[in-house]
Amino acid sequence: MIVNFDDFNSITSIFFHQAEDLKEEPYLWRKSGDKYIALKWIEVKEQVKSLATYLQDIGILEGDRVLILSENRPEWQITDLAIMAIGAVSVPAYTTSTTNDYKYIIEHSGARCAIVSSHELMKKVLPAIEQVSSCQNVIKINEDNQKYNEVVNVVSFNNIIEENLEKNKESSKFENLSKTFKRTDTACIIYTSGTGGNPKGVMLSHGAMLRNCASCNKLLESLTKDLKEMRYLSWLPLSHSYEHTLQFLEMGQGAQIYYAESIDKLLVNMAEAAPHFMTAVPRFYDSLHTRISQGLKNQSKLSQRFFATTLRLGMKKYYGEDMSFSDRLLNGLMDKIVRKKVKKRFGGSLRALISGGAALNFEVGLYLTALGLPLLQGYGQTETAPVISANPPEKIKLDTVGKVLEGNEVKILEDGEILAKGELIMNGYWNDPEATNKTIINGWVHTGDIGEFDDENYLKITDRK
Numbered sequence: 179m180i181v182n183f184d185d186f187n188s189i190t191s192i193f194f195h196q197a198e199d200l201k202e203e204p205y206l207w208r209k210s211g212d213k214y215i216a217l218k219w220i221e222v223k224e225q226v227k228s229l230a231t232y233l234q235d236i237g238i239l240e241g242d243r244v245l246i247l248s249e250n251r252p253e254w255q256i257t258d259l260a261i262m263a264i265g266a267v268s269v270p271a272y273t274t275s276t277t278n279d280y281k282y283i284i285e286h287s288g289a290r291c292a293i294v295s296s297h298e299l300m301k302k303v304l305p306a307i308e309q310v311s312s313c314q315n316v317i318k319i320n321e322d323n324q325k326y327n328e329v330v331n332v333v334s335f336n337n338i339i340e341e342n343l344e345k346n347k348e349s350s351k352f353e354n355l356s357k358t359f360k361r362t363d364t365a366c367i368i369y370t371s372g373t374g375g376n377p378k379g380v381m382l383s384h385g386a387m388l389r390n391c392a393s394c395n396k397l398l399e400s401l402t403k404d405l406k407e408m409r410y411l412s413w414l415p416l417s418h419s420y421e422h423t424l425q426f427l428e429m430g431q432g433a434q435i436y437y438a439e440s441i442d443k444l445l446v447n448m449a450e451a452a453p454h455f456m457t458a459v460p461r462f463y464d465s466l467h468t469r470i471s472q473g474l475k476n477q478s479k480l481s482q483r484f485f486a487t488t489l490r491l492g493m494k495k496y497y498g499e500d501m502s503f504s505d506r507l508l509n510g511l512m513d514k515i516v517r518k519k520v521k522k523r524f525g526g527s528l529r530a531l532i533s534g535g536a537a538l539n540f541e542v543g544l545y546l547t548a549l550g551l552p553l554l555q556g557y558g559q560t561e562t563a564p565v566i567s568a569n570p571p572e573k574i575k576l577d578t579v580g581k582v583l584e585g586n587e588v589k590i591l592e593d594g595e596i597l598a599k600g601e602l603i604m605n606g607y608w609n610d611p612e613a614t615n616k617t618i619i620n621g622w623v624h625t626g627d628i629g630e631f632d633d634e635n636y637l638k639i640t641d642r643k
């Protein structure tokens with residue numbers, strides 16, 4: 179069920195391989211009413227091929243850029259894969275951006291088509307599209323009977339799927355085309371936040387993301403090898419390289435992806451989906467720590483005592499301190515009384531929480547780890563597709579960002595700057611050779627972060643250059 183990522187030349191070649199293998203198995207789960215319903219692998223494949231057919235029919239060519247503007251949902255991945263299946267390049271955009279942001283990204287990338295989820299987002303992006311001559315087609319996902327009088331062609335996603343479903347159901351055109359792509363081909367352009375001026379378009383190749391998938395799959399091997407099925411909960415924006423690459427790891431693992439409804443319903447969705455893994459940014463773990471601590475105040479004195487004992491013994495175990503026979507006995511009891519209860523609140527199946535995107539608060543990480551929610555902190559950048567290093571589950575060091583992942587190279591300059599090299603690095607910034615040449619020097623990405631290795635080769639980030 180889990181593929182060898184190194185055996186494939188493109189993201190889409192893995193997808194078609196898995197869809198052929200897992201046909202009737204559930205893959206992408208969405209909330210409908212009060213329960214989750216699944217799209218099977220075969221259904222996802224049919225929709226990908228239908229949308230890919232339409233994109234070719236309206237003249238989207240290999241190398242053309244297509245904007246994706248949507249919250250996380252099955253159609254996000256279907257859209258992403260359909261764009262890549264014809265050799266085009268997906269350009270994800272954040273749902274929180276402004277009309278001006280969209281205008282810049284569409285104009286700068288030269289996107290020829292936009293795929294937009296809702297009327298609310300259409301209201302923000304259409305004024306931008308009207309000002310950019312390259313983008314003449316918009317595909318809208320939601321069916322809400324809204325009418326648009328704009329100069330661009332607005333077409334229904336569902337109609338496209340229905341009209342093209344039979345066209346190449348038996349054809350292997352896209353499967354065969356996917357096998358012709360090279361790992362060095364650009365698969366997507368992800369725009370950075372642009373804190374230092376206009377955002378830069380990071381060109382990520384199939385190989386850069388596949389390298390990340392292979393490395394992360396190896397990292398999690400000890401936690402996944404006994405699982406007959408694997409479940410992830412997706413809620414970080416897919417427009418971020420962190421979650422974007424992660425979806426391809428999940429695909430290659432044959433995992434099931436549950437899409438969270440919103441951050442407000444995250445804990446409810448976790449209980450429903452019972453995920454084995456979830457990725458988040460440190461801010462989420464901070465709020466989780468606060469929520470658990472606040473909830474404890476309403477518990478009985480005995481419960482509070484058990485909780486304090488669990489934390490004390492969990493921290494002792496983390497630091498590798500000697501535990502007496504009674505400590506070990508009590509810790510085992512706390513597993514059953516406290517940690518099992520905590521895990522149940524998150525669905526009961528959680529093997530690890532993964533943190534990235536910013537520095538994790540050590541005390542928060544220690545608190546959650548002591549409660550039986552192991553936190554694997556990692557490090558990377560959009561320019562490295564994105565993961566450079568991560569903590570192995572066998573030995574977690576919360577004050578570090580872990581070990582350099584297999585297949586990646588890292589060196590530290592005399593001034594402390596961290597440099598990264600390998601297949602994971604970007605193809606460059608779109609239409610910005612000057613910025614590319616400042617960032618990639620002699621094959622090394624200059625991260626701008628300052629760091630050091632400890633005596634066990636765990637990487638620590640100490641500053642920003």
